[in-house]
Structures are given as C-alpha cells and as structure tokens.
Amino acid sequence: MQNKGWSVTLAGIGINLALGVLYTWSVIKKAIPSEWGWSDADKALPYSIACIVFALVMVPAGRLQDRIGPRWVATAGGILTGIGCIIASYAVTVLWFVIGFGVFAGAGIGLGYASATPPAVKWFPARKTGLIAGLVVAGFGLASVYISPVANHLTGFSLSGQPVPAVVELSRAKALADAEYEKAREVITVSEAEFGSIDVTFVARELEVKDSARKDAAAQLLALKERNIHRTLFYFGVGFLIIVTLLAQFLVAPPPGYQPPDAAPAGAKAATAAVNLGPGEILRTPLFYLLWTMYAFAAGAGLMIIGNITTIAKIGKIEAGFILVALLAVGNAAGRIIAGMLSDRIGRLWTMCIIFLFQAGLMMVLRTGLSDMTTFVVISMLLGFNYGACLSVFPSAVKDNFGLKNFGINYGLVFTAWGVGGFVFPLFAGKLFEAAKKSTGTGSYNDAYLTAAAVLVLAAALTFITRSIEKKHKADCAQCP
Numbered sequence: 001m002q003n004k005g006w007s008v009t010l011a012g013i014g015i016n017l018a019l020g021v022l023y024t025w026s027v028i029k030k031a032i033p034s035e036w037g038w039s040d041a042d043k044a045l046p047y048s049i050a051c052i053v054f055a056l057v058m059v060p061a062g063r064l065q066d067r068i069g070p071r072w073v074a075t076a077g078g079i080l081t082g083i084g085c086i087i088a089s090y091a092v093t094v095l096w097f098v099i100g101f102g103v104f105a106g107a108g109i110g111l112g113y114a115s116a117t118p119p120a121v122k123w124f125p126a127r128k129t130g131l132i133a134g135l136v137v138a139g140f141g142l143a144s145v146y147i148s149p150v151a152n153h154l155t156g157f158s159l160s161g162q163p164v165p166a167v168v169e170l171s172r173a174k175a176l177a178d179a180e181y182e183k184a185r186e187v188i189t190v191s192e193a194e195f196g197s198i199d200v201t202f203v204a205r206e207l208e209v210k211d212s213a214r215k216d217a218a219a220q221l222l223a224l225k226e227r228n229i230h231r232t233l234f235y236f237g238v239g240f241l242i243i244v245t246l247l248a249q250f251l252v253a254p255p256p257g258y259q260p261p262d263a264a265p266a267g268a269k270a271a272t273a274a275v276n277l278g279p280g281e282i283l284r285t286p287l288f289y290l291l292w293t294m295y296a297f298a299a300g301a302g303l304m305i306i307g308n309i310t311t312i313a314k315i316g317k318i319e320a321g322f323i324l325v326a327l328l329a330v331g332n333a334a335g336r337i338i339a340g341m342l343s344d345r346i347g348r349l350w351t352m353c354i355i356f357l358f359q360a361g362l363m364m365v366l367r368t369g370l371s372d373m374t375t376f377v378v379i380s381m382l383l384g385f386n387y388g389a390c391l392s393v394f395p396s397a398v399k400d401n402f403g404l405k406n407f408g409i410n411y412g413l414v415f416t417a418w419g420v421g422g423f424v425f426p427l428f429a430g431k432l433f434e435a436a437k438k439s440t441g442t443g444s445y446n447d448a449y450l451t452a453a454a455v456l457v458l459a460a461a462l463t464f465i466t467r468s469i470e471k472k473h474k475a476d477c478a479q480c481p
Contacts, residue, residue, distance in 0.1 A: 016140035084100045087104060119254075134341065151236075327384075336391050
C-alpha cells in the first residue's frame with residue numbers, strides 16, 4: 001500500500017510539471033508580433049483570465065474529486081488544457097487566445113491541480129502531510145525550468161532572450177528591403193526637385209518592385225513569427241493532453257477505512273477522524289477567514305514579484321537572462337518541499353510566521369536598489385522560495401484543521417485567496433509604479449515593496465491570533481459526536 005502512495009505522489013508531481021504550461025505565457029507574450037495590433041493590456045489578458053479561471057475552478061474541481069475520484073477530474077483537466085492550447089495555436093486575436101488559453105487551459109489547470117495533492121496526502125500519515133504536499137506542488141513550481149527554455153526555442157529565441165539566426169536573418173532582410181524602398185522614394189523626390197519631371201512609368205515600376213520586395217520580406221518574417229507561436233502552443237497542447245491524461249490514471253484515493261502503516265495510535269486516530277468538516281461548515285469558522293487572509297497576503301506579495309521580475313531586473317540594469325527564471329523556479333520548488341518538511345516538525349503556524357517575516361525582510365532589501373547580478377539572483381531565489389513555501393504549508397493546514405474527507409473542495413475555497421492576491425497585488429504594484437513614473441520620471445516599485453512588507457508583517461501577527469483560534473477549533477471538533 002505504501003508503494004501505491006508513492007506512485008500516486010509521483011503521478012501528482014508529473015501532472016503539475018505539465019500543468020506549468022501556464023508559465024509559457026511570458027514567452028508567448030514576448031513573441032507576439034506587432035502586426036497583430038495587441039496593446040500591452042491585451043497581451044496580459046489571456047494570462048490574467050487563466051489565473052482567475054484556475055483559482056475559481058479549484059472549488060468545483062475539489063468537490064468533484066472528493067465525490068467521483070481524482071482520476072476522472074485530472075483526466076478532464078488534461079483534455080481541457082490540451083484543447084485550450086490547441087485552440088490558441090490557431091488564433092491571432094485576443095478573443096480566441098482568451099477563450100483557448102484563458103478559459104479552456106485555465107479551467108484544465110484548475111481541474112488537474114485540484115486533483116493532484118488530495119489523493120497523495122491521503123496515503124500517508126499526518127506527520128508526512130507537509131512533505132507529500134510539498135513534493136506534489138513542487139512540480140508546478142519547477143515547471144518553468146524546462147518549459148521556459150523549450151518555449152523560448154520554439155518561439156524563435158535563445159535562452160538569453162535573443163532572436164535565433166533564422167529570425168535575425170529575416171529581420172535584416174526586412175530592414176534592408178525597407179531601406180531600399182525609402183532610398184528609391186528619396187531618389188524620386190530629389191529627381192523631381194532637380195529636373196522638374198521624370199519618367200512616370202519608370203518611377204512607378206521601380207517603386208512597385210521595391211514595395212513588393214518590402215512586403216514580401218515583412219510577410220515572411222510575420223509568417224515565421226506566427227508559425228513559431230502556433231507550433232509552440234500546438235506541441236504543448238498535444239503533449240500535455242497525452243501526458244496529463246496518462247498520469248491521471250495513477251491518481252487513486254485510498255479505499256474507505258484505510259489507515260497508513262505509520263498512523264497514530266487508536267486514541268489519536270479517533271480525535272483526528274472527528275476533524276472532518278464540509279465546505280459549509282468551514283465557512284462558518286473564523287479559522288477559515290484567517291487562513292484565507294494570510295494566504296492572500298503571502299501569495300499576492302510573491303506573485304507581485306514573480307510577475308514583475310524582469311522589469312525589476314531592468315530597473316537595476318541587470319541582464320540575468322534565463323538563469324534568473326531558472327533559479328527563481330528552483331527556489332519556488334525548493335520552498336514547497338523544505339517548508340512542507342519544516343511544518344511537519346515545528347507546526348504550520350510557526351512555519352507561516354517565519355515565511356512571512358523572511359519575505360517582509362526581502363521586500364525591504366529590494367527597496368535598497370540592487371544592481372549586482374549575483375545579489376539580485378540570490379534575493380530573487382529566496383523570494384521564490386518563500387512564495388513556494390506558502391503553496392505547501394497552506395494545503396497542509398487545511399487538511400490538519402478541516403480533515404481529509406472534503407479536503408479537495410475545502411482547499412479549493414482557501415485557494416481562491418491565491419487568485420485574489422495574485423490579481424490585486426500585481427495590479428496595485430503596477431499603479432504605484434506608474435504613479436512613481438509620473439512624479440519622478442522613473443518608474444519604481446519601492447512603495448509596492450513597502451506596502452507588501454507591511455502586509456506580510458500583519459500576516460505574521462495574524463499567526464498568533466490564529467494559534468488560539470485553531471486550538472479552540474480543534475478542541476471543539478474533538479468533542480463533536
């Protein structure tokens with residue numbers, strides 16, 4: 001039975017590694033050609049919709065996997081994610097990218113993510129909840145390590161973000177054709193000024209040839225850029241549809257009455273069984289709202305940095321290329337595993353308190369202005385670590401306080417905090433950046449760092465309030481019939 005638990009855990013890790021397709025958007029966005037006429041807001045919309053749909057779908061997905069099992073829900077997630085990417089692979093308009101990547105893929109990611117962790121933690125004793133949850137969700141955090149370079153390559157960019165030779169060659173050909181056309185127009189203008197009249201037929205023919213060459217070069221470059229974007233999404237769509245669907249077949253919850261081999265003694269087992277609340281019940285507890293608020297603060301602060309990391313690097317005139325993305329992802333994944341293990345030893349709330357205060361300190365370090373690449377990369381990695389830590393500690397806290405029976409939907413409700421925080425904090429940071437740009441002429445996130453640090457300190461303070469409420473909550477649950 002223990003081997004079954006590990007096979008479910010590994011399948012969950014694999015599914016989350018595939019569902020990290022969400023991280024391809026930063027690469028796709030960069031590759032969108034100007035000829036499509038998308039504004040900066042348009043380029044952000046499919047990703048924003050995907051994140052919102054992801055968070056919202058976690059609630060019904062959690063209930064579904066609790067009722068019909070994780071296998072079928074994760075299978076549906078793989079199919080929807082694949083179909084969404086394939087739809088986007090044929091699109092050039094914002095609307096169809098929103099429908100494909102935003103709605104379909106976002107919903108698929110929510111279904112798959114909601115189904116990966118619950119069955120895994122159910123196979124193991126409570127003292128391993130943090131470790132197992134951390135391992136499973138680490139797959140999602142680590143995904144960008146391989147997805148970003150693959151997406152970069154397929155869209156025509158190197159790891160450093162520079163265009164590949166084929167794109168460079170066509171760009172040069174287009175620039176040369178544009179220059180030849182403008183040169184011909186200039187010659188005609190000068191000739192008319194000097195000689196008063198010229199052979200109109202000859203002029204028209206020359207301009208037509210130059211214009212045709214210019215348009216051909218532009219069309220070839222646009223076709224290459226579009227082909228690169230479309231093949232990237234198509235390959236990921238087909239690949240992840242197959243991978244997630246296959247791995248989903250290994251997601252099996254334990255049979256009714258199952259107890260892990262290393263489970264607690266009978267007395268402890270009975271007490272644990274009493275903590276088994278439904279979604280309606282947890283919404284009536286103050287503990288739910290405290291966990292939700294702390295999650296929104298911590299996740300929002302982390303996503304604020306992750307979403308703007310390249311801009312922050314540019315402010316410090318730092319060119320870290322792919323290494324920045326890779327180490328941020330490694331820190332993200334490591335935080336999920338290490339914090340999960342730590343929370344098994346010292347408790348969820350103490351771990352949260354450490355995470356929040358550490359993250360607040362890092363925000364204040366960012367305010368000093370970092371221009372050294374090594375220091376910036378280390379700080380970014382630590383910020384990723386703290387963000388990732390939340391993604392393993394909070395599901396473990398939900399399981400501890402509300403039980404396993406309805407863990408899927410219960411965590412789905414708490415996870416909406418991730419969606420709200422991820423929407424509000426980056427948006428607020430962008431507003432502060434623009435305000436600083438208007439007042440000083442140079443954009444700055446210093447006010448956003450200070451605000452995030454203050455909110456994180458507040459979240460750390462809330463852990464002490466939560467401690468007494470959690471103690472009373474568990475005592476009340478232990479007395480339930």
